[in-house]
Amino acid sequence: MSETPQKRLYIKTYGCQMNVYDSERMADVLRPLGYGVVDDPEGADLVVLNTCHIREKATEKVYSELGYIKQMKGRKAQAGGKMTIAVAGCVAQAEGKEIMHRQPAVDLVVGPQAYHQLPELIARAHRATGERLSADFAADEKFDALPAERQVNGVTAFLTVQEGCDKFCTFCVVPYTRGGEWSRPPEAIEDEARRLADQGVREVTLLGQNVNAYDGGGHTLAKLVRRLARIPGLDRIRYTTSHPRDMGEDLIAAHGELPQLMPYLHLPVQAGSDKILKAMNRDHTAESYVRLVEKIRAARPDIAMSGDFIVGFPGERDGDFDKTLELVREVGFASAFSFKYSRRPGTPASAMPGQVDEAVKAERLDRLNALLDAQQKAFNALQVGKVLPVLFEKKGRNPGQIVGRSPYLQAVHAVGPDSLLGQIVPVRIESSAKMSLGGVLENQSLLESA
Numbered sequence: 126m127s128e129t130p131q132k133r134l135y136i137k138t139y140g141c142q143m144n145v146y147d148s149e150r151m152a153d154v155l156r157p158l159g160y161g162v163v164d165d166p167e168g169a170d171l172v173v174l175n176t177c178h179i180r181e182k183a184t185e186k187v188y189s190e191l192g193y194i195k196q197m198k199g200r201k202a203q204a205g206g207k208m209t210i211a212v213a214g215c216v217a218q219a220e221g222k223e224i225m226h227r228q229p230a231v232d233l234v235v236g237p238q239a240y241h242q243l244p245e246l247i248a249r250a251h252r253a254t255g256e257r258l259s260a261d262f263a264a265d266e267k268f269d270a271l272p273a274e275r276q277v278n279g280v281t282a283f284l285t286v287q288e289g290c291d292k293f294c295t296f297c298v299v300p301y302t303r304g305g306e307w308s309r310p311p312e313a314i315e316d317e318a319r320r321l322a323d324q325g326v327r328e329v330t331l332l333g334q335n336v337n338a339y340d341g342g343g344h345t346l347a348k349l350v351r352r353l354a355r356i357p358g359l360d361r362i363r364y365t366t367s368h369p370r371d372m373g374e375d376l377i378a379a380h381g382e383l384p385q386l387m388p389y390l391h392l393p394v395q396a397g398s399d400k401i402l403k404a405m406n407r408d409h410t411a412e413s414y415v416r417l418v419e420k421i422r423a424a425r426p427d428i429a430m431s432g433d434f435i436v437g438f439p440g441e442r443d444g445d446f447d448k449t450l451e452l453v454r455e456v457g458f459a460s461a462f463s464f465k466y467s468r469r470p471g472t473p474a475s476a477m478p479g480q481v482d483e484a485v486k487a488e489r490l491d492r493l494n495a496l497l498d499a500q501q502k503a504f505n506a507l508q509v510g511k512v513l514p515v516l517f518e519k520k521g522r523n524p525g526q527i528v529g530r531s532p533y534l535q536a537v538h539a540v541g542p543d544s545l546l547g548q549i550v551p552v553r554i555e556s557s558a559k560m561s562l563g564g565v566l567e568n569q570s571l572l573e574s575a
């Protein structure tokens with residue numbers, strides 16, 4: 126009796142968590158065809174680059190990676206094998222066939238809404254005839270056609286509930302690459318969440334480019350979260366990324382009421398100058414953002430705030446940038462992501478006057494990061510001496526060590542037995558750094574179960 130030989134699938138994921146989710150789902154679609162995921166592209170039968178188009182650097186990285194993969198494809202061909210190269214994700218959506226012109230080694234290009242068509246596309250690419258491009262926008266078809274079964278490894282999982290964006294911030298490509306806002310039906314999400322919980326997942330992160338704009342036939346995100354909070358075993362719920370203009374009263378209230386909803390909120394503000402926010406088409410002011418955070422903190426005082434920032438947007442003067450620093454000081458962020466403005470062809474901001482010099486952008490980014498780093502360290506230091514419930518996820522680097530997450534999404538290291546993986550355990554925090562906390566199990570008898 127001979128087993129079907131496993132075909133080797135290598136997927137490299139760039140960019141946001143929605144891509145991480147999509148990569149897992151691509152592996153799910155391909156598994157029944159005999160593809161097993163490997164962690165080295167050398168010799169793989171199928172290489173998928175799941176790409177990000179948000180900033181210029183992200184796009185360029187994809188092309189340079191394709192250069193390496195092309196050489197591997199050549200080596201495999203010399204050895205008599207065949208490697209298929211697929212480009213997926215937002216670069217695929219945005220550049221389409223252009224990718225094949227720029228890198229002829231690419232066999233197929235598949236946009237974010239067409240992953241369910243991968244098996245067919247691969248079969249066609251193997252025959253090397255016909256249309257080698259698929260990049261449509263029908264998100265509903267995608268989710269209906271993906272297999273219900275997911276292979277999860279671990280106790281945390283992403284779950285996409287919403288895709289696309291109608292906000293058209295003037296710097297951003299997402300409305301063009303991911304299409305308009307679209308929400309999955311709550312029944313399908315609940316079904317997926319139950320299956321995850323049955324497989325031992327304790328924490329889900331609900332994903333969407335505008336997750337708090339979720340609108341599932343009368344279900345707001347708050348209502349969806351309440352529904353999922355009833356699933357036995359699902360002890361922690363997070364969601365990302367939110368837009369300030371969609372932060373509904375019911376969602377704010379849920380943060381005060383639902384113990385499953387974790388006290389961490391990624392709520393990008395982008396800048397602190399109203400002039401710049403207006404030019405970005407953000408539809409909020411610095412003041413309205415600060416008031417919003419106050420309201421959220423009134424519901425959940427300990428919530429860890431996280432944000433995205435862009436420095437050097439066209440027309441940003443020193444005085445405008447100072448207002449970003451002011452806003453950061455006023456809000457206090459537990460974590461943040463900050464970027465130099467990157468000119469994206471086709472977006473309104475790319476044609477705006479007053480493009481900022483790269484050196485000025487770099488200098489502003491350094492100053493902003495220095496402030497944000499100090500705030501992150503201070504937030505982490507605040508936890509020292511507290512006992513936090515930690516969901517242990519994996520073994521640590523040092524022997525005997527296990528690593529998990531606090532409710533505030535901080536990584537927490539402790540000495541403990543592997544039997545605690547998948548459990549939420551009280552940990553007394555003893556040390557803090559910028560990226561993580563260290564602690565000891567509050568209940569030392571748990572150590573003896575090792």
Ligand code: 5AD
Binds near residue numbers: 297298465467468
């Ligand atoms: N330049 C720099 N940063 C950008 N972002 C989106 N588009 C751009 C751009 N053109 C950032 C925003 C967004 C995050 C995902 O990426 O801060 O919130």
Ligand code: SF4
Binds near residue numbers: 291292298300335
């Ligand atoms: Fe891009 Fe703005 Fe939409 Fe976020 S809200 S995805 S930054 S357009």
